[in-house]
Amino acid sequence: MRAYYLDHDTGSNPRLPHERNPPASLTEAELNKLGVLYWDCSGPEGQAKLESVAKERGYRNRDEVRIAPGLLPDYEKKIKMFFDEHIHEDEEIRFALEGSGYFDVRSQNDDWVRIRMEKGDLIVLPAGIYHRFTPDTSDYIHVVRLFTDAPKWEAINRPLADSTVARTAYLQHTNAV
Numbered sequence: 081m082r083a084y085y086l087d088h089d090t091g092s093n094p095r096l097p098h099e100r101n102p103p104a105s106l107t108e109a110e111l112n113k114l115g116v117l118y119w120d121c122s123g124p125e126g127q128a129k130l131e132s133v134a135k136e137r138g139y140r141n142r143d144e145v146r147i148a149p150g151l152l153p154d155y156e157k158k159i160k161m162f163f164d165e166h167i168h169e170d171e172e173i174r175f176a177l178e179g180s181g182y183f184d185v186r187s188q189n190d191d192w193v194r195i196r197m198e199k200g201d202l203i204v205l206p207a208g209i210y211h212r213f214t215p216d217t218s219d220y221i222h223v224v225r226l227f228t229d230a231p232k233w234e235a236i237n238r239p240l241a242d243s244t245v246a247r248t249a250y251l252q253h254t255n256a257v
């Protein structure tokens with residue numbers, strides 16, 4: 081996992097890294113302040129660590145999805161949906177089994193922070209954080225989606241989400257830390 085502030089080039093391919101020059105990285109502690117959690121579950125102990133985080137945080141359900149042309153039904157439509165800035169009313173928990181891609185989350189100043197996901201990365205995006213997802217130029221990522229409840233994917237786009245309970249609670253929480 082690597083996290084950094086995105087450059088301001090909104091015109092070119094979002095699947096490119098879009099690092100600033102010079103690069104502006106975030107530490108894990110800075111991500112934590114946004115409510116984003118991360119675990120490195122690569123290596124021989126990785127599966128056990130994933131299971132222990134899932135148990136501790138009550139993630140009882142899971143499914144798998146391959147985000148790639150020909151593997152994900154309605155690929156183009158879904159990619160567009162994932163890249164629309166949105167929130168969820170629950171945490172978004174993703175574990176990368178193979179491949180890579182980018183989650184972008186908004187900082188407290190409303191800048192984009194890019195989180196590069198690769199095999200073995202486990203991340204939690206808190207309920208109410210504005211974010212989006214794009215594949216990278218490899219066009220392949222295989223993820224486990226974990227859920228505390230039944231699997232669901234319901235996004236509320238910006239600015240509609242501004243007035244939701246999840247967004248208000250998120251702002252209260254991040255302003256308090």
Ligand SMILES: CSCCC(=O)/C(O)=C/O
Nearest residue numbers: 162172174211212213223
């Ligand atoms: C990489 S998992 C698919 C994207 C997704 O579920 C989501 O909510 C993106 O924000």
Ligand SMILES: [Fe+2]
Nearest residue numbers: 168172211235
């Ligand atoms: Fe999402």
